[in-house]
Amino acid sequence: MLKFLWGCALLYTSVMKLKILMFGWEFPPHNSGGLGVACQGLTRAMAARGLEIVFVMPKKLDVGAPWARFVFADQGNVSVRAVNSPLKPYITGFSYTNALTRVGIYGRDLFAEVMRYAQLGGSIAEEESFDIIYAHDWLSFGAGMEAKKATGKPLIVHVHATEFDRCGGPMGVNPDVYAVERAGMEAADRVIAVSQFTKDVIVKYYGIPASKIYVVHNGVDDTTLPRGGAAGRLRLASLKASGYSVVLFLGRITLQKGPDYFLKTARAVLARNPKVIFLLSGSGDMERQMMDMAASFGISDRVLFTGFLTGQDRNEVYSAADLFIMPSVSEPFGITALEAMKFGTPTLVSKQSGAAEAVKNALKTDFWDVDEMTNQILSVIAHKGLRDTLSENGKHEAARFTWDDAAQKVENVLQGIV
Amino acid sequence: MKSVCFYFQVHQPYRVKRYRVFDIGNDNEYFNDRSESSLNNRRIVEKVAQKSYIPATKLLIELLKRHPEMRVSFSFSGVALEQFEHYTPEVIDLFKKLIATGRVEVLGETYYHSLAFFYSRPEFERQVAKHRDTIRRLFGVWPRVFRNTELSYRNDLGEWVDKNGYLGVLTEGWDPILGWKSPNYVYRPKGTQNARLLLKNYRLSDDVAFRFSSRDWSEWPLSAEKFAHWLGIAEGDVVNLFMDYETFGEHQWEDTGIFHFLEKLPEVLAQNPGIDFKTPSEVIGTYDARDEVDMPHTVTWADTDRDLTAWTGNPMQRSALDAIYALEDKVLLANDLKLLEDWRRLQTSDHFYYMCTKWFSDGDVHAYFSPYESPYDAHIAYMNALQDLKLRLDKRSRTP
Numbered sequence: 001m002l003k004f005l006w007g008c009a010l011l012y013t014s015v016m017k018l019k020i021l022m023f024g025w026e027f028p029p030h031n032s033g034g035l036g037v038a039c040q041g042l043t044r045a046m047a048a049r050g051l052e053i054v055f056v057m058p059k060k061l062d063v064g065a066p067w068a069r070f071v072f073a074d075q076g077n078v079s080v081r082a083v084n085s086p087l088k089p090y091i092t093g094f095s096y097t098n099a100l101t102r103v104g105i106y107g108r109d110l111f112a113e114v115m116r117y118a119q120l121g122g123s124i125a126e127e128e129s130f131d132i133i134y135a136h137d138w139l140s141f142g143a144g145m146e147a148k149k150a151t152g153k154p155l156i157v158h159v160h161a162t163e164f165d166r167c168g169g170p171m172g173v174n175p176d177v178y179a180v181e182r183a184g185m186e187a188a189d190r191v192i193a194v195s196q197f198t199k200d201v202i203v204k205y206y207g208i209p210a211s212k213i214y215v216v217h218n219g220v221d222d223t224t225l226p227r228g229g230a231a232g233r234l235r236l237a238s239l240k241a242s243g244y245s246v247v248l249f250l251g252r253i254t255l256q257k258g259p260d261y262f263l264k265t266a267r268a269v270l271a272r273n274p275k276v277i278f279l280l281s282g283s284g285d286m287e288r289q290m291m292d293m294a295a296s297f298g299i300s301d302r303v304l305f306t307g308f309l310t311g312q313d314r315n316e317v318y319s320a321a322d323l324f325i326m327p328s329v330s331e332p333f334g335i336t337a338l339e340a341m342k343f344g345t346p347t348l349v350s351k352q353s354g355a356a357e358a359v360k361n362a363l364k365t366d367f368w369d370v371d372e373m374t375n376q377i378l379s380v381i382a383h384k385g386l387r388d389t390l391s392e393n394g395k396h397e398a399a400r401f402t403w404d405d406a407a408q409k410v411e412n413v414l415q416g417i418v
Numbered sequence: 419m420k421s422v423c424f425y426f427q428v429h430q431p432y433r434v435k436r437y438r439v440f441d442i443g444n445d446n447e448y449f450n451d452r453s454e455s456s457l458n459n460r461r462i463v464e465k466v467a468q469k470s471y472i473p474a475t476k477l478l479i480e481l482l483k484r485h486p487e488m489r490v491s492f493s494f495s496g497v498a499l500e501q502f503e504h505y506t507p508e509v510i511d512l513f514k515k516l517i518a519t520g521r522v523e524v525l526g527e528t529y530y531h532s533l534a535f536f537y538s539r540p541e542f543e544r545q546v547a548k549h550r551d552t553i554r555r556l557f558g559v560w561p562r563v564f565r566n567t568e569l570s571y572r573n574d575l576g577e578w579v580d581k582n583g584y585l586g587v588l589t590e591g592w593d594p595i596l597g598w599k600s601p602n603y604v605y606r607p608k609g610t611q612n613a614r615l616l617l618k619n620y621r622l623s624d625d626v627a628f629r630f631s632s633r634d635w636s637e638w639p640l641s642a643e644k645f646a647h648w649l650g651i652a653e654g655d656v657v658n659l660f661m662d663y664e665t666f667g668e669h670q671w672e673d674t675g676i677f678h679f680l681e682k683l684p685e686v687l688a689q690n691p692g693i694d695f696k697t698p699s700e701v702i703g704t705y706d707a708r709d710e711v712d713m714p715h716t717v718t719w720a721d722t723d724r725d726l727t728a729w730t731g732n733p734m735q736r737s738a739l740d741a742i743y744a745l746e747d748k749v750l751l752a753n754d755l756k757l758l759e760d761w762r763r764l765q766t767s768d769h770f771y772y773m774c775t776k777w778f779s780d781g782d783v784h785a786y787f788s789p790y791e792s793p794y795d796a797h798i799a800y801m802n803a804l805q806d807l808k809l810r811l812d813k814r815s816r817t818p
Contacts, residue, residue, distance in 0.1 A: 272439065360778055363794055377440040379798040382805075385737025386797050392733070393775050 002128070016315075018414055019052040021130040021147060023121060025089050026057055029310050033252055034335045035089040035160050036195075039136055041219055042158075045407035047077040051414075054078075054128050056143070057352035058085035058117060059339040065230060074394025081121050087113060087139050090166075090252065092172075111176060118142030118269050124148045131418055132156060136359050138163070138177060141184025155418045158216075158410075161332045164201055168255045168329035182206050189417050192410060194333040201332075201379035214413050219403035220338035233313060234306065236279075236320035245276045247380045249347075250336050251328075253284035258327035258350065258367045263290060265327070267297045268374040276302065281317050301389040320342040322387065323380045326368045328353050337362060341398035345392035346380055348373065351370060358401070361393035421656045421696040421704070422649055422687065425565070425588065426663035429495040429531050430445065430466065431768035433457045433789055434796075437803045446810065448760060448803040456789035460505045467506040470667030475512040477666075477677055482519050485684040489521050489695040492663070493565050496529030496549045499556065510556065517557045523697035524553055526561030532765035533729060535566055535575060536716070537743040542618060545762070563587065563698040565804060567767050568662065569618065569719040570726065576607025576615065584613060586702045588660065590719040591617030596711070597681065602654025603708040604701060614702045615711055618660040618719060627661040631674035639675070642682035650690050656707040660719070687700065721776075729770040734797045739770060741804055745811065752814040759806060764800070772796035 025031065027040035047053055059082035074079070086099060086106055096110035107113030121143025125133065133155045141157055148155040160300030163177045164170060185191050185206055191213045193199040199213045236246060251257040259280060265276040280290060280303060287305065304359040309317060318324065324340035325348045331353035338355065340347045341362065349355045350367035361381070365372040380386055435451035437634050451457040494513070499726070503511040516522055528534055529549035534542035546564075553561055562589045564579050571589035581586040591601025601617035625645065629635045637644070649657055663670065670676040687693050696704065720728045730736055744765055749761045772788045773796045788794040 095559065324675035359795075360792070364792070371438070371440065375440070375802075376798060378439045379801060383734070383797070383801050385732075385734035385738065386794065386801070389775060389797075390794065393778070 003146075006362060017050040017052060018132055018411075018418060019048070019130040020051050020054070020414070021128055021133050021153075022055050023126060023135040023143045023147075024055055024057050024131075025136060025140075026059065027221065027272075031089075033090060034333070035137060037335055038160055038218055041221070042406055042410065043404035045080055045219070045403035046410065048404070049407055049411060050077070051407075051411065052077045052130075054124075054130060055080045056083060056124055057081075058083050058087040058139075060084065060086045076156065081124060083117060083124070084114060085117050085120070089116055089137065089139065090254075091139070093167045097116060111295060114139060114142050114180070114277060118146045122146030123311065125150045125153075132414055134158065135184065136160060138181045138184060140152075141180055143304065145184060145187045154189040154410065155187060156190050156192060156414065156417075157184050158192040158194075159185070159202060159332070160194055162198065162201055162205070164205055165198075165330040166256050167330055170205070188212075190214060190413050192413060194218055196357050197333040197352075197354045214409070216406050216409045216413075217354070217401060218333045218335050218338070219401045219406045220335060220342050221402050221404075232316060234316050234320075239277055242249055243275050245273075245322045246320050247276060247377060248279045248280060248317055249327070249338075250279075250281040250317065250322045250324065251284050251326065252338075253280060253287045253290055256331070257282075257284075257285075257330055258329045259286055259290050259374055260293065261327040261367055261370060261373070262325060263293050263297065263299075264370045265325075265373045266294075266303060266371055267299055269377050270299055270302055272374075272378060274302070274379065276377075278303045279306060279317055279321070280304070281306040281309050281314075315343075318345055321345050323377060325373070325377075326350060326353060327357065327373065333358070338398045338401050341394035344391040344395040346387050347394055347413050348376055348380075359397055360395075361391070379409065420649075420652070420654070420693050421701055422693060423488040423658045423696050423698060423701050425525065425658070425660045425698065426490065426492050426566075426665075427661070428471070428498050428663045429533065430459070430463050430493060430498040430501055431495075431766040432497055432501070432757050432763045433459055433462070434764070434769060434799045434803050436795075437806070439801045439802055439805075442802055443809050444807045446756075446760075446806065448806070449763060459501060460788075463501045463505045466664060466668050467502070467509050469672070470504070470664050471502075471509045472473065472512065473672070474663065474666040474680070475509070475516055479512070479516050479519070481681065481684055482516070482521055485688060487688070487695055488684050489697045489700065490524070491523035491525060491527040491563075491697045492517075493527050494553070495531035495766075496545075497531060497763065499552060514557060517559060518786065521697075523563070523699055524557055524559050524561055525588070525698065526550060526553075526564045528567060530762045530765050531567050531767055532762070533567055533570070533726070533739070533767050533770070534743075534765060535570070535578075536726070537739065538746055541743075541746060541765075542584060551767045563616075563702070565589075566731075570725050571615075571713060571718075572606045572716045573714055576681070576713075577609050580607065580610035580613035583700055586614035586616060588658075588698065589618070589713070590717050590718055590724055591619055591658070592724045595717060595724075599709065599711065600654050601654060602657055604655065604705045605709055605711040606707040608710050611797060613744060614707055616656070616698055616701060617711075618696060619652070619657050622652070622657060623661050625674075626679075627665045627669065630665075630670045630676055630679070640679065642679050642686045645679070646683060646686040646690065646693075646800060649687065650693060653734050656696065658701075661745055675701050699714050710781040723776075728776060729767055732734050732773070732775050732793075734793075735770045735773045738773065738800055738804070741801070745808070748811050748815065752811055754810075754814055757810055757814065759809070764804065764807070769800050770797070773800070 013032040061084040093110040107116045125147035132148045136158045185208045203210050234249045249262045253259045294300045324345045325339050326349045328350050333354035337349050348363040356364050360411050363376045432449040495737040562585050564584045569589050601619045605615040608616045716726050773793045775793045
């Protein structure tokens, strides 16, 4: 009998699933970029593998309460706790202060708010029971560290982007942000990087030993792709019917994403082939500047700014495009590239991206190489065989990047530290 | 008596440089890369000559001297010979010396190492004739046995060979097609009377060409004694060992012991009175055809599919092939030798092979043999060059 019980106990430990306290970010459609998509894809896939997750995220609540517990019907093992905070991915000190409407609850500037959020994270940790703490990107590293301090549980930080990516290189790096990132990675028991490209940055600029950094590529699957087919509201079909090719940029219109290289390339392409429309889809701090740039190049009639797109509109631009371009100056991964490939859209990525290391069936150039990008764009437009091969092979290849794969790799890392 | 029949393929393409849209209409030179990259044809030919062609040929000359019974055969692409004449004349001199022994047979093929047989029969015949003339000019011999690019073969090539007076033709001895038939006999191509078919024994050939230096292989290291033993116990009339000549020194580096293996093999084989060396013509003259072989679909010696899909498997390869052969009439009418030459150099099969994406995602043999960063880069450079060729054609046809 005793032996039997002992056997049961062994069996129980071997199938016991880990419980994770995760500091993440709002899911689509409330997200403003890849971080929300990645949080959703990964969390769902981890939950589907049987991991239990308490998902904590900042959310501006209508009430003055410090936090609220949400129940999402389709999230299974995930319980969501929203901490009352206006923090958002990609926020800057300036945009934080600008958006601050209610003083009193929130911190008076971004760093004060990050500190406040961190402390709330620590107190949540004391209330919950879990095995591992998991934090996504620097704005939540403080909360992860506080939670570790409060409970002594191991901490994993998942790096989706660093300050070096956001600044497009070492120039202009915010030392306060850098300090938070570095402290988080140093405090972490394991660091997960979205690419080898990012791992190299972490080793080089943050001095973190390579041995504790694990590369887990992002996925793309139907759970995180926009739903509902293409709406046709943008009327791209009629443009194409009149003989235009469509080249798409989709991402935040900000230095990191290289929208200026996109426009320089557009000018060079249009000088040789005027039947091309360049779509800039997204919003960001360089939007105005890009409109002025297009005007100064004299190509305003060939460059369309769609604003930030979601759902069916996003599907429409992906599927209408003859070529998707991600000319990022520094891109830790670039889920949009996988999304485009999944739509069967020929894709060109900068070599300064995680996607470039992850996929083979995409065109690749240096972000600054406007000539080569022009060469490749004109070739894609001119040669149907090239388009068809990129489309077929790209679609096939993108299908192999699943969130379940990513979740499995993450789970292996977690199992290694408990 | 059983015979060992060696055939070595010698080929170097004119690789297209990184030719960009900006070059179209401005630059008529497609093959003159001067960079440190592996698109620099002179650099590649010089490198392979040093590592392979020169030491291997010197060794063969010496071996033929040492072993009066030894025979080998070669097939040279015209574009390779042309590049040797320009970049490494020593290689040509060594081949001349080798062939002058009278114990080396030279096979026929297309001058441009092209797939013209499958796209334009008249162009194919012109390229075969040009190749034959070059072989006669350089080596004073007349090819009597034929091998098509990448050992590609199907029934109608057998018929063509028969009709054009060749003794026979070489191809891959791929067992899913041969069924119970052994590659170690002489066969008759379907629908022919006089021509004969020689089939590559791919297992024994690839033991040398691919597996020789592979430490994962249970038979590594492969000694001449062991290999000679395998040849000795092989059933049949002839063991056809067909491989790239670059096996010696380029695919298998000198430090793998490949030259030593080659040097030792005839010596060990001489100890077996049941084995001799024969060239393809001698094999055909000695052994009767055992049966007819029917190959309605194209067979090649490439990868695990043994078909043409490494050259024609994806839309960009097919569109590039269609585009180049669509120009045939215009090019011939243009009456411009440089244009004709460029058009033909662009037919070399390697260009299409570099565009292969079959196993690209897994990264394998295709990546090794391609000088481009990706199959897409290969396609873009090729199509841009072709675009320039078309412009030149249009200019020619406008000026009377």
